Amino acid sequence: MRLRWWKLLSIVLVFYTLYFGLMGEVPSKDILNETIRNLYYHVPMWFCMILLFAYAFAYAIRYLSSNNIQYDLKSAAFNKVGIVFSVLGMVTGMEWATYTWGEPWSNDPKQLGTALCMLIYFAYLVLRNGIKDDEKRAKISAVYTIFAFSLMIPLIFVLPRMVDSLHPGNGGNPGFNAYDLDNRMRMIFYPAVIGWFLLGKWISELKYRTDILHYKKLYNE
Amino acid sequence: MMLVAVTALLKKDLLIEWRKKHTFFGVMLYVAATVFVINLMNGQAEASMWNVLFWITQLFVAINSVAKSFLQESEERFRYYYTITTPQAFMLAKLIYSVGLQLIMSLITLLLFHILLGSPLENNLLFTALAALGGTSLSIVFTFLSAIAAKAQQNASLMAILGFPIVAPILLILSRLALKTMNTVVVNGWWGLFMVLILLNILIIGLSLILFPFLWKE
Numbered sequence: 119m120r121l122r123w124w125k126l127l128s129i130v131l132v133f134y135t136l137y138f139g140l141m142g143e144v145p146s147k148d149i150l151n152e153t154i155r156n157l158y159y160h161v162p163m164w165f166c167m168i169l170l171f172a173y174a175f176a177y178a179i180r181y182l183s184s185n186n187i188q189y190d191l192k193s194a195a196f197n198k199v200g201i202v203f204s205v206l207g208m209v210t211g212m213e214w215a216t217y218t219w220g221e222p223w224s225n226d227p228k229q230l231g232t233a234l235c236m237l238i239y240f241a242y243l244v245l246r247n248g249i250k251d252d253e254k255r256a257k258i259s260a261v262y263t264i265f266a267f268s269l270m271i272p273l274i275f276v277l278p279r280m281v282d283s284l285h286p287g288n289g290g291n292p293g294f295n296a297y298d299l300d301n302r303m304r305m306i307f308y309p310a311v312i313g314w315f316l317l318g319k320w321i322s323e324l325k326y327r328t329d330i331l332h333y334k335k336l337y338n339e
Numbered sequence: 340m341m342l343v344a345v346t347a348l349l350k351k352d353l354l355i356e357w358r359k360k361h362t363f364f365g366v367m368l369y370v371a372a373t374v375f376v377i378n379l380m381n382g383q384a385e386a387s388m389w390n391v392l393f394w395i396t397q398l399f400v401a402i403n404s405v406a407k408s409f410l411q412e413s414e415e416r417f418r419y420y421y422t423i424t425t426p427q428a429f430m431l432a433k434l435i436y437s438v439g440l441q442l443i444m445s446l447i448t449l450l451l452f453h454i455l456l457g458s459p460l461e462n463n464l465l466f467t468a469l470a471a472l473g474g475t476s477l478s479i480v481f482t483f484l485s486a487i488a489a490k491a492q493q494n495a496s497l498m499a500i501l502g503f504p505i506v507a508p509i510l511l512i513l514s515r516l517a518l519k520t521m522n523t524v525v526v527n528g529w530w531g532l533f534m535v536l537i538l539l540n541i542l543i544i545g546l547s548l549i550l551f552p553f554l555w556k557e
Contacts, residue, residue: 182553237504244500249491258491261550262501265483268546272539273508 124316131313135159138306156214158306162314163207164232168274170200170318171239171267178263181256190256191333193263194246195326199318201239208232231274238266252333341431344424348432355411356440366404370448373399378455386459386521393452394473394510394517400444401477402499405437408482409489410498417555426552430486434544437478445474462520469520473513476540480506483547490554512536 139158177193180186211229212222223229245262249255356363373396377384384392412420420429449470452458460466481502488498512532519529 231508234504234507237507241501241504245487245491245493245497248493248497254490257553257556258487261553262487264550265546266505268542269505269539272535272542 125320128313128316128320131309132317135162135306135310135313139310142302142306153214153217154303156210157303158310160207160210160214161307162311163203163210165311166315166318167200167203167207169315170196170203170322171270173319173322174200174263175267178260178267181260182264187252187256187333188330190260191329192322192326193260195329196322197239197242197263199322199325201236201243202321203318204232204236204239208236228274235270235274238270242266341425341428344428345432345435348424348429349436352432352436362407366400366444367447369403370396370400370444371451374448374451374455381456383457384459387518389452389456389459390514390517390521392456393448393470394514396448396452397445397470397473397477398506398510400448401441401474401481402495402502404440404444405478405481406485406495406498408433408437409485410495412489421555426555427548429555430483430548430551433486434479434482434547437482438475441474441478442471445470460520466517466520469513469517472536473509476509476513476536476543477506479540479543479547480509483543483551486547486551486554509536509539 135158139155174193174196177189177196181189181193211232215224215226215229216222219226242259242262246255246259249258377392377396381388381392446467449467481498484498484501484505485495487501488495491497512535516529516532516536
C-alpha cells in the first residue's frame with residue numbers, strides 16, 4: 119500500500135469538506151439560500167477537471183517527445199478521470215440550477231462551453247477506442263489531446279466572458295466574493311478544491327497502474 | 340525551398356482534382372441539392388433563419404469537401420510523400436488547398452442562397468467577407484481532423500464526430516457576427532468576437548503545423 123502524505127491529506131480534506139460543507143455557517147441570501155453550499159461540491163469539480171485535463175495534456179507532450187508508452191497510459195488515465203469529474207460537475211451544476219435558475223438547462227454560455235468540452239473529450243474516447251495498434255493509438259490520442267486542450271482553454275475561459283452569463287459574478291450577478299461572510303466559506307472552499315483534486319489525481323494514478331499491469335500482461339507473458 | 344515544395348504539392352492536388360472532376364462536381368451538386376431542399380421545405384426564409392441555415396449548410400459542405408483532403412490519400416502515397424517532402428510543407432499545402440476549395444464552395448452556396456432563399460441582408464459585402472472567413476475557419480479545422488481520421492484509418496464520420504464540438508463555438512461566433520449584416524440588430528462586442536475568431540484560426544493553423552509531424556511519422 120503506497121499511502122503517501124498527499125493521499126492522507128486528500129482523505130482528510132474531503133471529509134472536512136463533507137462535514138463542514140453541510141454543517142458550517144453560510145450567508146443566507148435570496149434565491150441562493152442553502153444552495154450556496156454547492157460551491158463546495160460543484161465548483162471544485164470544474165477546477166479538478168481542468169487540472170486533470172492539464173495533467174493529461176502535459177503527459178501527452180511528454181509522450182510525443184519521448185515515445186514512452188507509460189506517458190500515453192498516464193495521459194489517457196487523467197483524461198478519463200477528468201471526464202468523470204466533468205460529468206459530476208455538470209450534474210451538480212444542473213441540480214443547483216434547477217433550484218436557482220428554475221430549470222436544469224438554460225443555455226448559459228458556461229453550460230454550453232462545458233457541454234462542448236465534454237463532447238470533445240467523449241470524441242477522444244471514441245477516437246482512442248477505434249485504433250487497434252498501440253503505438254498508433256498512443257500517438258494519435260496524444261496529438262488529439264494537445265489539440266483539444268489547447269482549444270478548450272479559449273472555449274471555457276474566453277467565450278463565456280464575451281456574452282452575459284447567469285452565473286454568480288457574471289452579467290451583473292453578484293459573485294460570492296461580494297459577501298462579507300465569504301471568509302468563512304473560503305475556509306471550506308479552498309480545502310475542498312485541494313481535497314477533490316488530490317482525490318482525482320489519486321484515482322487517475324490507480325487507473326494508470328491497473329492499465330500498465332494490463333499492458334505488461336499483454337506483452338510480457 | 341519550402342515555397343517550392345508547397346507550390347509543387349498544391350499543383351499536384353489541383354491536378355488530382357482536375358482528373359477526378361466528378362468529386363468536385365459531386366460536392367457542387369451536393370450544395371445545390373441541399374439549398375434546393377431547404378427551398379422546397381421552407382420557401383423564402385426570414386433573416387435569422389436564413390443565417391442559421393446558411394451556416395449549417397456551410398458546415399456540411401465543409402465536411403464533404405474537405406474530408407477528402409487526407410482521406411483520399413492512400414497509405415502507400417503517404418509513404419512516398421514522406422520521402423520527398425517535409426510535414427510542414429505537406430500540411431501547409433493541404434491547408435491552402437482546402438481553404439481554396441472551401442472558398443469556392445462558400446461563394447457558390449451564398450449565390451444559391453440568394454437565388455433560392457431570397458436575400459434578407461442589408462450589408463451583402465460584409466456577409467460575403469464573413470462567409471469567406473467562416474469557410475476558412477471550417478476548412479482548416481476539418482483539414483487537421485481529416486489528417487487524424489486518415490491516420491486512425493477511419494472514415495469521414497469520425498472526422499465529423501471529432502469536429503462538431505470544435506466547430507460549434509466557431510459557428511456560434513460566425514452567426515452572431517453575421518447578425519450585424521441584417522436589419523438593425525446591434526451586436527455587442529462585435530470586434531472582440533471577430534478578433535477571437537481570427538486568433539482561433541491562427542491557433543488552429545499553428546497547432547496543425549506543430550502536431551502534424553508527429554502524425555506523419557510511422
